[in-house]
Amino acid sequence: MTSSSASADAVRAALARVQDPEIRRPITELDMVHGVSVTDGVAEVGLRLTIVGCPAADRIERDVRAAVLAVPGVESLELEVGVMTPVEREALVTRLRGERRMPFGPGTLTRVIAVTSGKGGVGKSTMTAELAVALAARGLAVGLVDADVFGFSIPGILGIPDAKPTQVGDMILPPVAHGVKVISIGMFVDDKTPVSWRGPLLHRTMQQFLTDVYFGDLDVLLLDLPPGTGDVAITLGQLLPNAEVLVVTTPQTAAAGVAERSGLLARQTGQTVVGVVENMTGGVFGSGGGDEVARRLEVPVLARVPLSGAVAASGDAGAPLVLGDGADPAAAALLALADALAARGRGLAGRSLL
Numbered sequence: 039m040t041s042s043s044a045s046a047d048a049v050r051a052a053l054a055r056v057q058d059p060e061i062r063r064p065i066t067e068l069d070m071v072h073g074v075s076v077t078d079g080v081a082e083v084g085l086r087l088t089i090v091g092c093p094a095a096d097r098i099e100r101d102v103r104a105a106v107l108a109v110p111g112v113e114s115l116e117l118e119v120g121v122m123t124p125v126e127r128e129a130l131v132t133r134l135r136g137e138r139r140m141p142f143g144p145g146t147l148t149r150v151i152a153v154t155s156g157k158g159g160v161g162k163s164t165m166t167a168e169l170a171v172a173l174a175a176r177g178l179a180v181g182l183v184d185a186d187v188f189g190f191s192i193p194g195i196l197g198i199p200d201a202k203p204t205q206v207g208d209m210i211l212p213p214v215a216h217g218v219k220v221i222s223i224g225m226f227v228d229d230k231t232p233v234s235w236r237g238p239l240l241h242r243t244m245q246q247f248l249t250d251v252y253f254g255d256l257d258v259l260l261l262d263l264p265p266g267t268g269d270v271a272i273t274l275g276q277l278l279p280n281a282e283v284l285v286v287t288t289p290q291t292a293a294a295g296v297a298e299r300s301g302l303l304a305r306q307t308g309q310t311v312v313g314v315v316e317n318m319t320g321g322v323f324g325s326g327g328g329d330e331v332a333r334r335l336e337v338p339v340l341a342r343v344p345l346s347g348a349v350a351a352s353g354d355a356g357a358p359l360v361l362g363d364g365a366d367p368a369a370a371a372l373l374a375l376a377d378a379l380a381a382r383g384r385g386l387a388g389r390s391l392l
């Protein structure tokens with residue numbers, strides 16, 4: 039019998055079913071397979087083990103032989119076993135560590151929603167906290183990262199101003215408030231010290247929040263970003279290009295430009311702006327701001343939350359409005375926003391199609 043009945047692709051497909059018993063991933067994903075060819079029924083495969091004397095070597099070799107020889111048309115196998123160079127090994131380790139380190143990056147099954155605004159005081163933290171609680175009340179597993187490093191207000195709004203995370207080994211377990219797993223920079227600094235961190239430290243802190251904090255499997259991870267287009271927004275844009283972004287703004291049209299810039303920054307990092315939330319609608323701050331930002335970013339206004347004493351009071355009391363009787367128009371708007379977002383489902387935005 040000749041060659042043609044077995045292809046190199048068929049051999050590669052067979053190799054993709056061989057796992058490294060220690061790393062528990064297919065050897066083809068670990069850069070261990072090189073140079074696959076088949077000529078006249080003879081398969082040639084180059085195998086690179088991670089280290090000399092790799093304890094799993096015999097097993098991998100045996101599994102590779104079995105898999106390749108099971109391919110129809112392959113009559114024999116010439117297996118050349120080598121070892122990765124230090125540079126190749128380092129690249130593999132870095133890649134694997136990176137994958138483990140960023141559980142909410144591209145490819146995650148968790149929906150990541152970052153909430154941003156052009157300027158402070160528009161109610162971004164309040165919207166984020168209420169939205170998180172509303173989604174959790176709908177039965178979703180929800181995490182919330184308060185990334186508003188200079189104005190962390192989430193723990194207060196959720197009624198856990200003094201909560202601290204529990205540390206188990208090198209894992210940080212986030213406190214839970216109203217069904218939401220919450221982590222905030224405010225839990226790590228004392229409230230009398232102003233946070234005056236610069237880029238690199240902020241970058242590391244954000245990365246740690248997303249990797250060392252054990253959220254478990256989440257349906258949705260919400261991030262409360264600092265207002266504007268500073269270091270944290272850029273860092274999170276790089277770490278989470280798969281995130282969907284909500285822009286919170288007030289009805290004031292004069293603020294539309296800064297709000298638009300926050301959305302544009304997100305878009306530059308590959309994030310998807312999904313819509314605008316106009317907060318404090320119906321107050322003395324004018325009207326049309328939400329529509330204006332939505333028009334500029336070419337996205338819909340997903341909610342208009344009225345200016346309401348009940349919103350401010352619930353934030354002060356740490357008792358989310360969406361858990362009340364729902365009669366308040368602001369609560370109704372927030373619940374409808376949660377439903378609209380939950381119904382959106384995950385798009386393909388930012389996901390690798392490979």
Ligand SMILES: Nc1ncnc2c1ncn2[C@@H]1O[C@H](COP(=O)(O)OP(=O)(O)OP(=O)(O)O)[C@@H](O)[C@H]1O
Binds near residue numbers: 162189
């Ligand atoms: N719809 C609303 N009606 C009345 N008050 C509101 C409304 N939304 C938010 N507030 C109040 O406005 C104040 C600012 O809200 P919040 O802290 O959420 O703003 P922010 O945009 O996150 O600000 P920063 O980014 O500076 O922390 C709070 O006292 C909050 O209770």
